Amino acid sequence: MPRLSHRRARRTGPVIVGLTGSIAMGKSTAAAMLQSLGVPVFDSDAESRAVTAKGGAALPAIAARFPGVVANGLLDRAALAQKVFNNTPELRA
Numbered sequence: 001m002p003r004l005s006h007r008r009a010r011r012t013g014p015v016i017v018g019l020t021g022s023i024a025m026g027k028s029t030a031a032a033m034l035q036s037l038g039v040p041v042f043d044s045d046a047e048s049r050a051v052t053a054k055g056g057a058a059l060p061a062i063a064a065r066f067p068g069v070v071a072n073g074l075l076d077r078a079a080l081a082q083k084v085f086n087n088t089p090e091l092r093a
Contacts, residue, residue, distance in 0.1 A: 065093065 019027045035041045051058040054073045062080070063070035069080040084090045 066090075 019030055021027050031041045031043065050056060052062065052075045056075075059070055059073070059075060062075065066080055066083050069076050069083060
């Protein structure tokens with residue numbers, strides 16, 4: 001069995017940390033705390049909303065894959081959920 005060293009490892013690059021958890025677990029609070037310390041934070045929920053908002057970059061591909069879920073340039077999330085979440089192959093896609 002290898003022996004553990006008490007010396008700290010030198011970091012040579014950035015450290016990437018993911019915040020995960022259920023609803024109301026404090027992810028947003030923890031992210032805000034990190035951001036206030038100057039740590040760059042990437043919010044995947046906000047990015048997902050941006051690319052699926054009116055005129056978003058992902059809308060054409062979503063509309064092509066799932067006809068009827070984009071109307072007047074807006075994503076109908078409930079309609080998309082009905083087509084995807086009960087269909088394993090589409091969920092994987």
